[in-house]
Amino acid sequence: xxxxxxxxxxxxxxxxxxxxxxxxxxxxxxxxxxxxxxxxxxxxxxxxxxxxxxxxxxxxxxxxxxxxxxxxxxxxxxxxxxxxxxxxxxxxxxxxxxxxxxxxxxxxxxxxxxxxxxxxxxxxxxxxxxxxxxxxxxxxxxxxxxxxxxxxxxxxxxxxxxxxxxxxxxxxxxxxxxxxxxxxxxxxxxxxxxxxxxxxxxxxxxxxxxxxxxxxxxxxxxxxxxxxxxxxxxxxxxxxxxxxxx
Amino acid sequence: xxxxxxxxxxxxxxxxxxxxxxxxxxxxxxxxxxxxxxxxxxxxxxxxxxxxxxxxxxxxxxxxxxxxxxxxxxxxxxxxxxxxxxxxxxxxxxxxxxxxxxxxxxxxxxxxxxxxxxxxxxxxxxxxxxxxxxxxxxxxxxxxxxxxxxxxxxxxxxxxxxxxxxxxxxxxxxxxxxxxxxxxxxxxxxxxxxxxxxxxxxxxxxxxxxxxxxxxxx
Amino acid sequence: xxxxxxxxxxxxxxxxxxxxxxxxxxxxxxxxxxxxxxxxxxxxxxxxxx
Numbered sequence: 001x002x003x004x005x006x007x008x009x010x011x012x013x014x015x016x017x018x019x020x021x022x023x024x025x026x027x028x029x030x031x032x033x034x035x036x037x038x039x040x041x042x043x044x045x046x047x048x049x050x051x052x053x054x055x056x057x058x059x060x061x062x063x064x065x066x067x068x069x070x071x072x073x074x075x076x077x078x079x080x081x082x083x084x085x086x087x088x089x090x091x092x093x094x095x096x097x098x099x100x101x102x103x104x105x106x107x108x109x110x111x112x113x114x115x116x117x118x119x120x121x122x123x124x125x126x127x128x129x130x131x132x133x134x135x136x137x138x139x140x141x142x143x144x145x146x147x148x149x150x151x152x153x154x155x156x157x158x159x160x161x162x163x164x165x166x167x168x169x170x171x172x173x174x175x176x177x178x179x180x181x182x183x184x185x186x187x188x189x190x191x192x193x194x195x196x197x198x199x200x201x202x203x204x205x206x207x208x209x210x211x212x213x214x215x216x217x218x219x220x221x222x223x224x225x226x227x228x229x230x231x232x233x234x235x236x237x238x239x240x241x242x243x244x245x246x
Numbered sequence: 247x248x249x250x251x252x253x254x255x256x257x258x259x260x261x262x263x264x265x266x267x268x269x270x271x272x273x274x275x276x277x278x279x280x281x282x283x284x285x286x287x288x289x290x291x292x293x294x295x296x297x298x299x300x301x302x303x304x305x306x307x308x309x310x311x312x313x314x315x316x317x318x319x320x321x322x323x324x325x326x327x328x329x330x331x332x333x334x335x336x337x338x339x340x341x342x343x344x345x346x347x348x349x350x351x352x353x354x355x356x357x358x359x360x361x362x363x364x365x366x367x368x369x370x371x372x373x374x375x376x377x378x379x380x381x382x383x384x385x386x387x388x389x390x391x392x393x394x395x396x397x398x399x400x401x402x403x404x405x406x407x408x409x410x411x412x413x414x415x416x417x418x419x420x421x422x423x424x425x426x427x428x429x430x431x432x433x434x435x436x437x438x439x440x441x442x443x444x445x446x447x448x449x450x451x452x453x454x455x456x457x458x459x460x461x462x463x464x
Numbered sequence: 465x466x467x468x469x470x471x472x473x474x475x476x477x478x479x480x481x482x483x484x485x486x487x488x489x490x491x492x493x494x495x496x497x498x499x500x501x502x503x504x505x506x507x508x509x510x511x512x513x514x
Contacts, residue, residue: 039480040467050469053476057483067431100490103482115472135411139404143394146404155461155471156394162406163390163454167412170443174415179437214487218494225498228505235508 007225016220023220031112034206039183042200054112056204060211061104062126065133068098068215072140076158086223087160088154091161092144093222099137101181105130112201125172125179132171136164150230247339254343257316268305268348269355276359289363293315294363295373296457302352303379303413308386309348310365310409311402313340313392314459323396325381327463337455342381347380365428372427372437376420379440386451387412393458416443 006012038056045052078084083097109127113119121127143160147153279297283289317323326336356377357370365373391409395401419436426433470475 019469035480048478050467050472053469054479057479061483096494097490100486104486107482107486108479111475111482115475132411132414135407139408139411142404142407146395146398146401152461152464156458157457157460159454160394164412167415170415171411171418174418174439177439178418214491218491221498222494225494225501228501230499232508234507235512239512 004082004084007077007082009086009230010171012086013224013227016224020217020220020224021211023217024073027210029210030206030213031210034203034210038200038203042203048116051112051115052200054108056207057107058105058112059204059241060208061101061108062130063208063214064211065098065102065105065130067212068094068101069133069136069165069168071163071219072098072161076161080158086156086227088158089226089230090219090223091158092154093226094219095137095141095144096216097218097222099134099141101211101215102130102137106134114220123179125176128175128179129172132175133168134163136168140164150233247335250336250339251343251346252323253379254340255346257394265347265351268309269351271308272301272305272352272355273359275304278364279363291364291366291428294360294365295369295428296421297363298356298360298365298373299376299380299417299421299424299438302349302356302381303384303410303417304386306344306348306381307354307406307409307413309344310392311345311405314396318397321457324463325462327459333454333456335457335458337389337393338386338452340392341385341455344388345382345385349377349385353377353381366464368430369424369428372433373379375437376423376440379419379437379444380416383416383440383444383447384413386447387416390451390455390458393455393462394463396459416440419443 006015035056039053042053044050072091072094075087079088079091098106106127109124109130113122113124113127119218132167140157140160143157144153276297279293280290283293314323317326327333329336331339353374354361357374360370360373388409391405391412394408395405398404419439423436423440426436
């Protein structure tokens, strides 16, 4: 039994129907558990005070913002090579989830930065890269909406995703280069992976797991919706053709 | 391919504007900036490299949707696709024509307009070099974007949304080169990166644009 | 029960409210669209069979 069996839209919907509530449930458990654990039961950081609690939202959402785009990239490649519609629809379904994650990362990053850097927005390399990623997501979603024919839209957005990924990577290096001059040796880094002690680490893992599961659940649900939309269009087309013949 | 480039150039001139329009827009943006930020010379000197680059970007952006528009309107786009010239060369020719009408005049004019923004004298060669390397890349990326949105109504706005994020690395390295050069610092690194991007886009963008054109012509 | 957030109470609370709010909007919007489309499909399939 190969994984490509699930590329069949009907089989995909059938298989995911029992999975969906469990994925949502597990995600909710990890999220609520992790956030409560982190918010109520961890101490403050000696430098950042209580703002360190923002880490439980900022890091997982930032991770998912990147991973969502990577998933879209893989799905786009699969569509271009193997022409499985489920793959193209899954990429389309993932984009709004990714853009929301990016927005959460940006908002929490800015809110975190305010007390730390004294400014609502700082052109820190990380935040700036996420702002650019946000724009890439918007362009991708806008292109899907603009093209009438679904298969053409799938093709064009897939190419855009691939080209965009190259430039997104390029931008990351460019932005790091660009910011060197301003914040040489930044005294404060939002890169929590480096200075995360054990006591913060486990609730953070729980939150990351929760976000990952939430992403999976949402993409599954949205892909099923896209598959159904496609089926509705096919039925309408058939009905219109039958009418035209009579 | 030369014939195609010449044809596009002739069309650009006949359609009115051609070389002049992009340049005029460039000038207008540069003139507008002091009205927005105040005439203080020190402030202008600091932001001059960035403003010149952003103006160049916008000027390049404005003429992008015309790259394939005329051919799409009169139906010659499918003909170009089936012509003996490979579609990749067609895309490259379009990019070259766009550069000759937009990027090249900009690159030549920018040093002449830098004084309006009190650009630091040391920055001029770096600005020129950066634009010389960067504007071809802008045209190549823009051709890809134009191919994506060919034939769409309101395609111009979508084109801007798609292309401007792709322009960011070029803007960053170009402006950094001019800025560092103006401050008397070492500025070859960003210029090298720009060169790399220029070569990379030259190698890849024609293929990406041709692929997208084929998809759109199906 | 509520930890002492000190001077950072504002930012922390706002960060949580904004993030959870955005995620809830996404989940609810996705769910409502899913339900609406599923009903539309059932209707379309009913019509095509009838």
